[in-house]
Amino acid sequence: MALDSAKKQEIVAKYGRGENDTGSSEVQIALLTTRISELTEHLKVFKKDHASRLGLLKLVGQRRRLMKYFKRKDKDAYLKLVADLGIRDNI
DSSP, X not given: OOOOHHHHHHHHHHHOSSTTOOSSHHHHHHHHHHHHHHHHHHHHHOTTOHHHHHHHHXXXXXXXXXXXXXXXXXXXXXXXXXXXXTOOOOO
């Protein structure tokens, strides 16, 4: 369920601070959000794929921790990112 490199580069270009910025919180949260949405669609079709469900829960937890850190560091950018990605602010 990994992202292809073209889609990954597109996300990095959109949310990154520079052209090769793959480590900033914004980019990591955006990449995780994309992977989570793809895995969610997969699990709608394959309801008994419990290994992928466990991976989805791990990704959601990782994104939640990153969002908590990002909200603490830069609240305005956090709110903009949440609105842009269309995810809930429940942290």
